Every structure is written in structure tokens, then in C-alpha cells.
Amino acid sequence: MRTISENPRPSERSEPRLPPVAELIVASVALMLSGGVYLASHLPRQPPLAPAVGLLIAGGALTVVALLLLSRIHPFAWRTFFLVARWAFVAYAVIAGLLGFVFIYDDTRGSTLAVLLSTLVVFAFDVPTVIAFTVARFERMDALREDAVH
Amino acid sequence: MASVVREGGIAIATDRSPEVQGPPPSQSFQIVPLRGLPIVALVLVGLVVTIATNQQWSIDFFHVVGGGMWTALDLFLGFVIGPILGRLSLPSRIEFTKRFMPKMVLIMPTLVVCTLAAGWQLARYEGDLLSSYSHHGWVVASFIVVAIMAVIALGVLEPANIAVLFELKKPQPDGEVIARLMRRFIFTAGITGAMQVATLVIMTRLATT
Numbered sequence: 206m207r208t209i210s211e212n213p214r215p216s217e218r219s220e221p222r223l224p225p226v227a228e229l230i231v232a233s234v235a236l237m238l239s240g241g242v243y244l245a246s247h248l249p250r251q252p253p254l255a256p257a258v259g260l261l262i263a264g265g266a267l268t269v270v271a272l273l274l275l276s277r278i279h280p281f282a283w284r285t286f287f288l289v290a291r292w293a294f295v296a297y298a299v300i301a302g303l304l305g306f307v308f309i310y311d312d313t314r315g316s317t318l319a320v321l322l323s324t325l326v327v328f329a330f331d332v333p334t335v336i337a338f339t340v341a342r343f344e345r346m347d348a349l350r351e352d353a354v355h
Numbered sequence: 356m357a358s359v360v361r362e363g364g365i366a367i368a369t370d371r372s373p374e375v376q377g378p379p380p381s382q383s384f385q386i387v388p389l390r391g392l393p394i395v396a397l398v399l400v401g402l403v404v405t406i407a408t409n410q411q412w413s414i415d416f417f418h419v420v421g422g423g424m425w426t427a428l429d430l431f432l433g434f435v436i437g438p439i440l441g442r443l444s445l446p447s448r449i450e451f452t453k454r455f456m457p458k459m460v461l462i463m464p465t466l467v468v469c470t471l472a473a474g475w476q477l478a479r480y481e482g483d484l485l486s487s488y489s490h491h492g493w494v495v496a497s498f499i500v501v502a503i504m505a506v507i508a509l510g511v512l513e514p515a516n517i518a519v520l521f522e523l524k525k526p527q528p529d530g531e532v533i534a535r536l537m538r539r540f541i542f543t544a545g546i547t548g549a550m551q552v553a554t555l556v557i558m559t560r561l562a563t564t
Contacts, residue, residue: 227510227514231511234505234510241502242499242502245484246486246495246498248484289517289521296464299399300464303399303402303403304471304472306403306406332510335509339515339517340514340518340521343518343532343536
């Protein structure tokens with residue numbers, strides 16, 4: 206019989222070293238919110254859109270990199286990830302939709318509206334991803350092997 | 356206290372500390388309380404109708420009630436419940452978490468979206484959004500505080516909350532994972548509680564000047 210001291214600690218078993226997916230997504234959320242604050246703080250004038258577009262592109266790029274890194278993790282609890290991501294996306298699509306409705310209702314138009322809506326789209330994608338990743342990373346290794354088999 | 360668990364066909368004697376010892380076997384509970392969804396839907400429909408009809412009283416109602424509850428909950432969680440939770444034994448924390456956190460999964464996002472959407476509309480209605488408004492700096496400060504809280508809440512606090520609930524649903528929850536996620540939850544709840552103090556300063560300043 207082995208003793209526990211000969212084994213990794215439970216948390217180490219449950220959470221193998223993973224790429225910084227959550228950190229990248231959180232950084233993306235921060236950039237999205239910064240762009241939103243920048244645009245909102247200039248109303249009713251239309252501010253130069255370059256900073257907001259730059260933040261949007263940078264945030265979107267971080268999300269894409271995070272997803273690429275995520276897709277290369279094996280084994281990973283993909284079933285759990287997609288289960289959580291699916292429902293979280295429904296919830297955050299509703300929230301982003303409500304915020305988008307407010308902007309449209311308030312006569313925000315043109316390129317400012319396009320940047321704001323694009324920001325909301327990335328935001329609605331980021332939050333479910335970080336929630337689902339955080340849940341899935343703590344799946345047990347035996348469950349992960351099951352996922353790999355299926 | 357020593358116990359024996361089986362892992363990969365090998366019996367392992369464990370002598371975990373009380374902190375990580377023996378989370379009880381998972382019990383049936385809903386991560387998202389389905390009975391609460393119609394109430395959330397009702398509130399959100401009310402919010403949309405309120406914004407669409409643009410009546411100042413109802414916009415004010417949604418913003419003040421939503422914001423007051425959001426602030427009070429964050430402060431209570433960060434400075435009262437959080438420290439108490441941190442001193443409880445793990446089984447006690449788990450019992451509390453199983454009853455408390457599923458409700459927060461519905462309550463907090465609903466309060467936040469009501470507060471922000473109605474607050475935006477109220478500020479527009481009263482002209483506070485305009486950069487010509489004399490206290491525009493305070494309004495922008497409130498945007499920044501909300502953005503910081505959103506990054507912490509959406510990027511760290513809520514994922515930890517959901518991950519704890521999923522861990523508790525497992526046949527053999529990992530006590531150490533739960534303890535670690537709970538520490539993260541308590542720490543970030545404290546930060547958002549502190550940010551809510553800033554929100555109170557900004558909002559009372561805006562309301563009285």
C-alpha cells in the first residue's frame with residue numbers, strides 16, 4: 206500500500222499544468238470593457254474610433270490565441286467544457302443582447318454602434334469560455350481519459 | 356485522521372488535514388435553480404419594457420433597487436460572509452455553498468444587468484452621459500469602477516463559483532480543489548466589496564451635487 210506522500214497532492218492530480226487560457230480571456234474582457242468605457246465617456250460626440258477599434262482587435266486576437274491554445278490541450282474535459290460553455294453562452298448572449306438593445310434604442314448609429322456591438326460579441330464569447338475552461342480544468346484525469354476515448 | 360481510498364486499483368492511506376479532509380459525498384442539487392428562471396425572465400422583460408417606454412420612475416426604480424441590492428450583496432459577501440466562510444470547516448463551507456451559490460448564479464447577473472442597463476438609460480435621460488455635464492468626470496469614474504468589478508467578477512469570481520458547484524456534484528469531490536476555489540472566491544468577493552465602497556462614494560456624490 207502506498208501512502209499519500211508518495212503521490213501528487215490531490216489538486217495537482219486534478220489540475221495539470223495548462224496554457225494561460227483563462228489569463229488571456231480575462232485580458233480580452235478587460236480590453237473590451239476599456240473600449241466600451243472609452244466610447245461611452247465621449248458621448249454624445251463620436252470620438253476617434255481608432256483606440257476603440259485597436260482595443261477590439263487586440264482583445265479579439267487574445268481570444269483567438271486563447272482558443273488556439275485551448276484546442277491543443279489533450280486530454281481535456283471537452284464534454285464538460287461544451288456543456289458549461291453552451292449554457293453560459295445562452296445567458297451571456299441575453300445579457301449582451303440587452304445591452305445592445307439599449308445602445309440601439311438610444312440612437313447610437315454607424316461605426317460607433319458597429320464597434321460597440323462587435324465588442325459585445327467578443328464579450329459574450331469570452332465570459333462563457335473562461336467559465337467553461339475553469340470548470341473543465343478541474344475534471345479528474347480518469348474522466349479526461351474517458352473523454353479521450355469517446 | 357487516516358483513511359483509505361482506492362486510486363487506479365491501489366489502496367492509498369491518506370492523512371489529510373481537517374481543512375481538506377472528507378468533503379461529504381455529493382448530494383443532489385441544481386447548479387442553476389430552474390425554479391428561479393421564470394422570475395429572472397420576468398425581471399428582464401420588465402427591464403426591456405421599462406427602457407422601451409422610457410418612464411423615469413421605473414428606470415430609476417430598476418437602477419436604484421438593482422444597484423442597492425448589488426452593492427449590499429457585494430459588501431455583505433465581501434466583508435461579512437467571506438471572513439466567516441474562511442473560518443468554517445470545509446464540510447460546513449460545502450453545506451453553505453451548496454445552498455447559497457446556486458442562488459447567486461441567478462441573482463448576481465440579473466442585478467448587474469438591471470443596474471447597468473437602467474443606469475445607462477437614466478444617465479441618458481437626465482443628460483449625465485454628456486461630456487458637457489458638470490460632473491462628467493464622476494460618471495466616467497463610475498464606468499471605470501464598474502469595468503474593474505466586471506473583470507474581477509466575470510473573469511475570476513463567477514468561474515470559481517461555477518467550478519465549485521461542479522466539483523460538489525462529483526461522486527467524490529476533491530476537498531483541496533474546493534478549498535482553493537473558495538479561497539479565490541472569498542478573496543475576489545473582498546475586492547469587489549471594496550470597489551462597491553467607491554461606487555457608493557461616486558453615486559452619492561452624483562446624486563447630491
